[in-house]
Amino acid sequence: MDKWMLIDGNSIAYRAFFAMPPLTNSAGLHTNAIFGFTTMLLKLLEEHKPTHVLVAFDAGKVTFRHESYSEYKGGRQKTPPELSEQFPVLKELISAFGIQQYELNGYEADDIIGTLTKQADEQGAEAVVVTGDKDLLQLASDRVTVAVTRKGVSDVDLYTPAAIDEKYGLKPLQIIDLKGLMGDTSDNIPGVPGVGEKTALKLLHEHGSVENVLANLDRLKGKLKERLETHAGDAELSKKLATIYREVPLERSAEDIRYGGYDAAALGEAFRRLEFKSLSERLDLQAEGGASASEAKAAADELSLKAIEAGGDDKEMAELLERLRSGARHGLYIEAIGDNPHHVELLGMAVALEDAVYVLSMEAVKDESAAAFREWLADESARKSGFDMHKAELALHWAGLKLGGAAFDVQLVAYLLDPTEGSQLLSGICERQGVAGPSSDESVYGKGAKFKVPDEETLRRHLALKADAVRRLEPVLTEELERTNMKELYVDLEQPLSRILAGMELQGIQVEKGELERLGAELEDTLTTTISEIYQLAGTEFKINSPKQLGEVLFERLGLKATKKTKTGYSTDAEVLEGLAKEHEIIPHILHYRQLSKLQSTYVEGLLKEVREETGKIHTYYRQTIAATGRLSSQFPNLQNIPIRLEEGRKIRKAFLPSEPGWSILAADYSQIELRVLAHISGDEGLKEAFLHDMDIHTKTAMDVFGVEAGEVDANMRRSAKAVNFGIVYGISAFGLSRNLDITPTEAGKFIEQYFSVFQGVRKFMDDIVAQAKQDGYVTTLLERRRYLPEIKSSNFNLRSFAERTAMNTPIQGSAADIIKLAMVHMDKALRERGLRSRMLLQVHDELVFEVPPDELETMKQLLPEVMSGAAKLDVPLKADVSFGDNWYEAK
DNA sequence: GGCGTCACG
DNA sequence: ACGTACGTGACGCCT
Numbered sequence: 001m002d003k004w005m006l007i008d009g010n011s012i013a014y015r016a017f018f019a020m021p022p023l024t025n026s027a028g029l030h031t032n033a034i035f036g037f038t039t040m041l042l043k044l045l046e047e048h049k050p051t052h053v054l055v056a057f058d059a060g061k062v063t064f065r066h067e068s069y070s071e072y073k074g075g076r077q078k079t080p081p082e083l084s085e086q087f088p089v090l091k092e093l094i095s096a097f098g099i100q101q102y103e104l105n106g107y108e109a110d111d112i113i114g115t116l117t118k119q120a121d122e123q124g125a126e127a128v129v130v131t132g133d134k135d136l137l138q139l140a141s142d143r144v145t146v147a148v149t150r151k152g153v154s155d156v157d158l159y160t161p162a163a164i165d166e167k168y169g170l171k172p173l174q175i176i177d178l179k180g181l182m183g184d185t186s187d188n189i190p191g192v193p194g195v196g197e198k199t200a201l202k203l204l205h206e207h208g209s210v211e212n213v214l215a216n217l218d219r220l221k222g223k224l225k226e227r228l229e230t231h232a233g234d235a236e237l238s239k240k241l242a243t244i245y246r247e248v249p250l251e252r253s254a255e256d257i258r259y260g261g262y263d264a265a266a267l268g269e270a271f272r273r274l275e276f277k278s279l280s281e282r283l284d285l286q287a288e289g290g291a292s293a294s295e296a297k298a299a300a301d302e303l304s305l306k307a308i309e310a311g312g313d314d315k316e317m318a319e320l321l322e323r324l325r326s327g328a329r330h331g332l333y334i335e336a337i338g339d340n341p342h343h344v345e346l347l348g349m350a351v352a353l354e355d356a357v358y359v360l361s362m363e364a365v366k367d368e369s370a371a372a373f374r375e376w377l378a379d380e381s382a383r384k385s386g387f388d389m390h391k392a393e394l395a396l397h398w399a400g401l402k403l404g405g406a407a408f409d410v411q412l413v414a415y416l417l418d419p420t421e422g423s424q425l426l427s428g429i430c431e432r433q434g435v436a437g438p439s440s441d442e443s444v445y446g447k448g449a450k451f452k453v454p455d456e457e458t459l460r461r462h463l464a465l466k467a468d469a470v471r472r473l474e475p476v477l478t479e480e481l482e483r484t485n486m487k488e489l490y491v492d493l494e495q496p497l498s499r500i501l502a503g504m505e506l507q508g509i510q511v512e513k514g515e516l517e518r519l520g521a522e523l524e525d526t527l528t529t530t531i532s533e534i535y536q537l538a539g540t541e542f543k544i545n546s547p548k549q550l551g552e553v554l555f556e557r558l559g560l561k562a563t564k565k566t567k568t569g570y571s572t573d574a575e576v577l578e579g580l581a582k583e584h585e586i587i588p589h590i591l592h593y594r595q596l597s598k599l600q601s602t603y604v605e606g607l608l609k610e611v612r613e614e615t616g617k618i619h620t621y622y623r624q625t626i627a628a629t630g631r632l633s634s635q636f637p638n639l640q641n642i643p644i645r646l647e648e649g650r651k652i653r654k655a656f657l658p659s660e661p662g663w664s665i666l667a668a669d670y671s672q673i674e675l676r677v678l679a680h681i682s683g684d685e686g687l688k689e690a691f692l693h694d695m696d697i698h699t700k701t702a703m704d705v706f707g708v709e710a711g712e713v714d715a716n717m718r719r720s721a722k723a724v725n726f727g728i729v730y731g732i733s734a735f736g737l738s739r740n741l742d743i744t745p746t747e748a749g750k751f752i753e754q755y756f757s758v759f760q761g762v763r764k765f766m767d768d769i770v771a772q773a774k775q776d777g778y779v780t781t782l783l784e785r786r787r788y789l790p791e792i793k794s795s796n797f798n799l800r801s802f803a804e805r806t807a808m809n810t811p812i813q814g815s816a817a818d819i820i821k822l823a824m825v826h827m828d829k830a831l832r833e834r835g836l837r838s839r840m841l842l843q844v845h846d847e848l849v850f851e852v853p854p855d856e857l858e859t860m861k862q863l864l865p866e867v868m869s870g871a872a873k874l875d876v877p878l879k880a881d882v883s884f885g886d887n888w889y890e891a892k
Numbered sequence: 893g894g895c896g897t898c899a900c901g
Numbered sequence: 902a903c904g905t906a907c908g909t910g911a912c913g914c915c916t
Contacts, residue, residue: 194916196893223916448893545913547896566896568915573897598898601912629908631901638910641900649899674901727906736906797903809907813901817908845901845908 004120004257005050006113008131009057009101013037013090015132015149017083020432022777022790025275030082034090038279039434040130041097044147044156048128053259054252055094056112059103063111065241082790089274096266100257107248110136114244117144123254130156135179135242137164140172150440155431157443169205180210180239189238192231194223210239278434304356305464308370310363320351320358321372324382328353331471332386333426334403335463336395337445337453340636342505342619344395347453348460350467357464365401378402385474387411387426387466390498390624397506410470412494413477415625416486419787424625430469433476438465485784489818493783494624497821500828500840501622501632508617508659509639509841509851513608515655520604523596530593537586544593547572560584595648603643603652610637617659622843629810630785630817632843640844642888653889658851666838666857667891668864668882669847672697673816674729677782680874681811684761691876698722704758705751724755728762729812731805766808773807781814782872783822819878820846823871830867836860849888857884 016036023032045053094101102112113129117139120127125143129136132149140146140161147156157163161172170178181200183191195203207213214232217225228235264283271280306316324330331352338344350359364370376382377396385408386392393403414421414429421428430437438444444462446452453459481487535541538557542549551570555562560580564571574591581587610618620639622632634640642656643649658665670676675697679687690700702713702721713721720741727737738748756763770792773779778788787810792803824843831838838856842849848868852860861882868880885891 196916199916543914545897546915548915568895571896594898598912602899602910606911627908631908633909635910638900641898641910643899645900669901730905730907733904733906735904740906798905801903802905805906813907816901847901 002051002120002123002125002254003048004052004054004116004125004127004254005044005048005259006116006127006129007041007044007053007055008109008113008129008133008136009055009090009094010109011132012040012130012149013083013087016040017080017086022082022788024777025273029089029274030086031089031274031276033083033086034093034274035276035279035434037090038093038276040149041099042279042282044128044130050128050259052125052254052257053099054116054257055099055101056109056116057091057101057103058108059105063106063108064245065108069237069241080790080794082793093267093270093274096270097262098260099262100252102250102252104248104250107245111245111248112250114139114246115248115250117141118246119250119254120144125254128158135175135184136244138172138175138242138244140164150443155427155439168201170201174204174209176239176242177204177208177210177213179242180235181213183234183238184242189241190231190234191238192227192235194227199224210235303352303464303468305460306356306358307460308358308360308364310361310367311369312364314369316358317369317373320353321376323353324351324376327383329471329474330385331467331469331474332384332389333463333467333470334386334389334392334396335466336391341391341394341621342398342636344391344398346395346399348463350460350463352464352467352471354471357468359460359463359467362399366399374401378404380404383407385410385470387470388424390502393499393502394505394621397502406499407495408474408478409495409498410473410477411625412498413481413490416490416494416785417477417480417484419625419630419785420628426466426469429473433473433480435469435472435476437469438462484786486786489783489785493818493821493825496825496828498624500824501624503828504840504842505619505621507839507841508612508615508619509849510616510657510659511607511611511618512655512657513611513616516604516608516652519651519655520600520608523600523604527593527596527600530589530596534586534589534593537584537589544590545597550590554580554584554586558584558586595646599643599649599652603649607637607652607655620842627817628787629814630781630821631813631845632817632821639842650889654887656888657886660851660853662854664852664854664857664884664886665888665891666850666852666860666864666882666884667847667888668868668880669844670816670820670868671879671881673819673846673878674812675725676874676876676878677812677815677819678729678762678765679876681782681815682759682761682765683875684759684765686759687762688876694877694879698725701725701755705754720751724751727752728755729809731808732766733801733805769811770804770807773803779807779810781811781818783815783818785814785818787814816846819872820848820868823868824848826871827864827867830863834859834863849891852884 013033017033020032020036023035024030091101104112113136117127117129121141121143127144129139129144129146131146134148137146137159140159146159148159150157164170164172178200179189181192181195181203182197183189203213207216214228214235217228220228267283268280308317332349334349335347336344337347346362348359348361349365350357365373382405384405386406387409388411389403389406389409396403410426410429411424414424425440427437427440439462444454444458481490531544534544538553540553540557542553544550548569550572554560554572555570560583562570563579564576577587577591607618612619618637620634621636622634624632626633643652676691679691686704690697698718698721699710699713701724702717703710705721705724706717723737723740730736732752734745734749734752737752738745741748769779773789773792777790778786780786789803789807791799792807794800794803820843824840827840827848836856838850838852838860840848840850848864850860850864861884865880865882869878872878883891
């Protein structure tokens, strides 16, 4: 039977563009969308073996839809130039594939595809529609399947009418009604405000269509009814806009789009120009009967999967161990479910070898027959390749198991290769690297309330695919690390650090619940009186924590003047309130309330919930693959934002203690590390001079900017200079500085100009780094950590400006992060070499916190600042100030 | 789940 | 003319 494949060209190109990391050939042409498109195309051709193929594109800016709604697709971001330049090349490539493409003025690709599926249906052919846009689900029928890309491009979900029914409980055509109610921001289709997918589905399950919903409004009530009444017209219009037109006057016949395979010579040439080496090799291999990308996936599907269960035949276990002990290249995957690794559920693990994947249930791992396997897991000298072994190490620890010898971590390496990639999921990493991978966790487990562990067979297969993906990713990622000069950063810094972090987290920090509870009780008292004062002054009771209600009280009931608004209403943030402080007696009380309630909910109640009953300790989780600059982040709870600036909050730190009697908390923080880094990388003579003489940098800046002597710098001048210094580190703008100092942008601009005329090396650095980012597409830190800034070439002012500030800030913040990470690795080594019992507990970006036995206090007071300042050799000295006490509060 | 707010460096 | 300072995480409210 004939099978037509109809591809929504614009949609897939867009998806590919945003799913792939930036990629250019040596001529400077961006190629990531083309690469993603091609990877997907190859896979689809292999999987579906279509007899007819067509790629449809949108043509022109105006379609018939604009006649009924001129705002259609309005407000949409302009196609980034990095993508537009790829379209002509993509179209050539599609021709080299021997595939027909088609566009028609006044119609969108959807309409062309809709018309063709109708024709396919009439001719009794099957069709598969490929798109990134769920709107096209309306085309599904007995013969038409819609393949929608899932989080990127290389994976698709196949929607038949049955699948649509299962997922949405709707018939394909009702997708139009769904969109009519929900709207679609990306196409500027309004829908009904406040109606999202959930509400829309509920309405449609009950009434079937937009028209029926509107006809039965009397059966609804409240806000929803109101909104549907007000926006009935929008809903009807939106439905109309979402309806695909299936009578496009096409000038193509079925015969025109018959697919006869690609022209190897033309395609080879196109790949060479694009510098798609891996794709080229795959196709060459394919010509010789080797494995193509899609065949690799097929091979993965046919993995030889060996399930190892508790009390089972131990022949396979013996076989696995023998091969692991011989150092066979492998991929290890340990499935830990849950966000907090100190409280996860382990579902099993898998070890992939070249020709087989062994999947072990947790019972099997804990079984007496698996003693040798556990020994291998724990063996520090047995090199392991895995995925997020940091989390795995914690999870296994709490399950009474050890993980040692982590040597290659796919997640950590993927983070280094592109730290801005939101979540480093294995499925996404595979996609970006063009390697066959597992389905997304979400599709296997579901999410949120629907989370469910699947049947054994599905689970085993999922784990097997993950372990196998890890095994196949290792060489690919290693090559990437080398290409980007980050091998050393990984091997000598990030990988060892991940083990140190796990150690700190497992150690935990002692917290005295009694102290928190005392503070909580005090807060409670003050809160109670503050609340009643606020109610009294407002003349009404309301939820002070609700910005909506607070706004109504302040700006409507009390008639204060609203100075700023947010998306949803009045802004009531501290800046606004401080501006109103003199206008009404209630304002200081509200500010006070805010401060106390933050302390109570986040720091007293929040922290109390995190204290482990058995040990009285809090175990945070440092995340090494989140921050785009290379910093760590801390979760469950966040111990990097414990109050310090205001005395009331600072008292929280009294609850953090050493875990052994008589020990001390020792802390050391870098002094002005970011400005010292700036002095180093900019080479600015004035700035270097200041640090070589260990001057107060803000006073020195004030002297130079205001042209006065040290004695003439008053508090206000120093404050301004300090703000300028912050601004410099953040990637200065007159607007930002003006807001911070509460002066006009013009005045701020003068400050900045004055600063740059004194610190000319800094100005040069700022100019150069932006130019370099534009040229290379990325910036780097001291240790070659990389951050891509594709938006630096954007034609959108905001996006571009943001990227420029990031280009200035990331080398500074990121190098500072590199340095303290180095200090952690050096410190860990120093402690072990000297046989010290002191323990590293916390890192707070420029500060390290230890617990120290009394007999080591003197040693540590020397050693710690020494190691920290010696972590990197810069053109200016690094300085660390050390302090200690009986708790974290006292160590100041 | 999105938003506003606020804690830290 | 544009309209933001850089990097994070947690809480309460509201829909």
